[in-house]
Amino acid sequence: MRHLLSTEGLDAATATSVLDTADTLKQTLLGREVKKLPTLRGRTVVTLFYENSTRTRVSFEVAGKWMSADVINVSASSSSVGKGESLRDTALTLAAAGADCVIIRHPASGAAHRLAGWLDGVGSQVVNAGDGMHEHPTQALLDAATLRERLGELAGRRIAIVGDLLHSRVARSNVHLLRTLGAEVVLVAPPTLVPTGAEQWGAEVRHELDPELPKLDAVMVLRVQAERMHGGFFPSAREYSIAYGLNQARLDKLPEHAVVLHPGPMLRGMEIAPAVADSPRAAITQQVSNGVHVRMAVLYHLLAGEELGA
């Protein structure tokens, strides 16, 4: 792996290898008082966040620190970006200052790819930590890690992704990865929140949630992305909740073994009922802790191997 920019095109062998590494790292660190490995000592990892985020940034920071990398956090609001510096100049400055890996979150789809193009020449690596409405590959990997833990192999499993597909990078990354790993994916959303061409992602598209429930092995509930919406996608939060919210009655229709995931942050009471979010069938906190191990695995695959021609 040179960069991790998307799950589209990530082959099954590489994805499985990252998930296996994450599993082993989790076992290695289990019950240890000092969760620190010397593996990436001397490497510098920069998180460059143009959007606010708690869990993703903290998760990458913890992952880097547990691998002994030096982690530097740059947020756009407190850097030269605020003075009008371009993404390219910011990135080249970070690389010139010795960043081996830049983890970027950006509101524009494709920003991580552009960054990778600029940094290829100077040997720094790029991890996409969410670019606009495009992809969020480490979220998909941690979702897959959590599903593997709860369900075993993913091949042949049927997984629904429910909610705001239009604005969701998590949905896109998950569809690609889950299909690569052999799962069947069904997308459930109101027609206004289904992106054009979603049928070509290789997943079924449905507009009603209830008939799907008894056939599912897992439900991924997406957040309704109010900050990316400009009105008119659905009549009201209450109506959305009635049609698509995962409440106790819907949880009861799922098979006994089915798992509930949510990438967070959750809008409790709207897209997911508090009782469902807190039920043992929900793997939401497990997703967060797996996030650290998956990101450690990604950093290991990118930074620990043979030095690539810089």
Next chain:
Amino acid sequence: MASRRAADAADPVEQRELLSTGDVARTIARIAHQIIEKTALDTGSSDVVLLGIPTRGAPLARRLAAKISEFSGVTVPTGALDITLYRDDLRKRPNRPLEPTDLPVSGIDDALVVLVDDVLFSGRTVRAALDALRDQGRPRAVQLAVLVDRGHRELPIRADYVGKNIPTSRSEDVAVQLAESDGQDRVVLRRGKEA
């Protein structure tokens, strides 16, 4: 690690068998006797834990434990200690998959840990193992058992139990094959390859 590569039947490189299946079994039995004697294991006065270094050290540790149990009646806690994350040459090699670390539930604190590996070469694997061990607990003492010592040490490390000393040149390659991973037990020396 080059010295761990399993021999390939189609490989045209010249190779010579150093230890046959029977030799491997006798060597393991001898090391088991030496461990019992040196650690006074059968007197009940020591607390020995065997930790194999994956890939081939792990089955070797299990076999040693079985032999020790057969000879002395003492069951020795056995585990595996992966050292990949502690290597100092990670940037010089292609990425390697991690192997599981599996310590006995009794832990390693105050125990006499015997690290087990197939080949002792530069000593860097053992150095990494000592670092990995330190993160897992504080053994009373650490010893090292290897099936083959081929020399070329780069660090001041020596084994407590050696199955066979095999002086080699750096261009040779010592391949330990075990039934668990390679279908048969034997040790071969391959010439003409950069180790």
